[in-house]
Amino acid sequence: TTPDGRLGRVAVVGAGLAGSLLAVLLGRRGFAVDVFERRGDPRAGGEAEGRSINLGISARGIRALRAVGLWDGMAPSLVPMRGRVIHQPGAPLRFQPYGTRPEEILHSIRRNELNAVLVDRAEKEPAVRFHFGWRGSELDRDGGRLTLTKPGTGERRTVEADLIIGADGAFSEVRQLMHRGLPVNYRQDFLDWGYRELTIRSNPDGSARTPIEALHVWPSRRGLVVAHPNTDNSLTCTVLLPHHDDPQRPDQPSFDSLTTEAAVASFFATEFGDLPELVPDLADQYFAHPVSQLVTIRTAPWHHRDRVVLVGDACHAIYPFYGQGMNSAFEDCLVLDDCLARYGVSETALATYQQSRKPHTDVLADLATDNFIELRDRVRNPLHMLRAQADLALHRLAPQLWQPLYRMVSHTAIPYADALRRAQRQDRLLTWGAAAATVGTALVARAAWRRRRG
Ligand code: FAD
Missing domain, CATH: 3.30.70 (Alpha-Beta Plaits)
Structure with missing residues (x-):
């Protein structure tokens, strides 16, 4: 799996959702994987501080969990969410289904529980080891050396790996160390x-x-x-x-x-x-409870040569309003695993991974920002609701031809940018259709009025 044909050694920084899923996938491929996590073992209980404690899993996440044989046993940890219930002062509860078929639903799960299930699964791979309480703190990005520190004690150790993966979340230290002093793009937007x-x-x-x-x-x-x-x-x-x-x-x-x-x-x-x-x-x-911040992060490159690469929030943190942060992080893991299988540990593998993912996660960042307005303002707007109903009705009539954007994002694995392009085309048709219907109705009304006047 390395250019000289050796079994590759991978060091993953962060045993969160992406890091522990990736450990399963790469362990299964035969890599020797060491995962370093600055916090304690999620199986020891207690919620991770400052994190949202439950998350919605949708089709992309389900696909990834199925790929590692986990989804079918997870029902006891999940609550199905069949749609949105809208609460408004003085009005009865209003239910908006998430889709038109029974399987088009989301599932709510506690983040810690999911994390524990993933770590347990990863440890079943003989060559995967977790090291809790170790923080990735220094990186030799060309030499593939990672230095870890034990918070509180100052104890240090350095490990060598063919590939170092930063799965250390939105404020990734691996990203900062990998980019330090290089001409890179980085933009972070905190929501007000x-x-x-x-x-x-x-x-x-x-x-x-x-x-x-x-x-x-x-x-x-x-x-x-x-x-x-x-x-x-x-x-x-x-x-x-x-x-x-x-x-x-x-x-x-x-x-x-x-x-x-x-x-x-x-x-x-x-x-x-x-x-x-x-x-x-x-x-x-x-x-x-403390007040927490929400941040969108866009950056490039996602990798340094053939040595270091980022996944999940570390390369594309987004606002949580589309419920896709974890789902898209899981998709990254599947794509990276596939690229490593095809090209081995190489710059081609890491560059192909970035090219296949970044255009889509950039679009997702915009969709997540827009969905904030959808949830806050538009779900109350009768015109918007009519439009959403028309969207669903057209999907029922011609399921293959017409797909609401929400459906494509949440209930399929259609890449995000492709889903948006298709939805924009449909939107133009809907606007054009509504305008044609309005003009048609006006013409018919005028003809009827003329007939009545003789
Ligand atoms: P993280 O889950 O942040 O994991 C990173 C890990 O790295 C952590 O365990 C951390 O302790 C560790 N770490 C950090 N630095 C170091 C270091 N230097 N050394 C060692 N370890 C380190 N997504 C959805 O799909 N659906 C939802 O419904 C949803 N709802 C959300 C609601 C809110 C309010 C928020 C804030 C987010 C939500 N998300 C949702 C997004 C989701 O939580 C993230 O996208 C997901 O957790 C990203 O996984 P990750 O593994 O990349 O990062």
């Missing part, structure tokens, strides 16, 4: 909105307080709350608000301005209808 987590607990008898098999959305002009269900009938809510006040919009609260229990209670009661009933200790929970 952040998030805090709340929990909707189950009832004392263990039943759910609100329909459980859905993603719940509380859209509002002044904030947004999204909730994923858990297997114990609780739901984890993400409360999104601007970080700071905007002098141009004095009626828009922010995390900075919501500083008293009274202000929090009054804001949630006005904007988010039934949420205060579902979370009776809302203010306590609100102040107990």
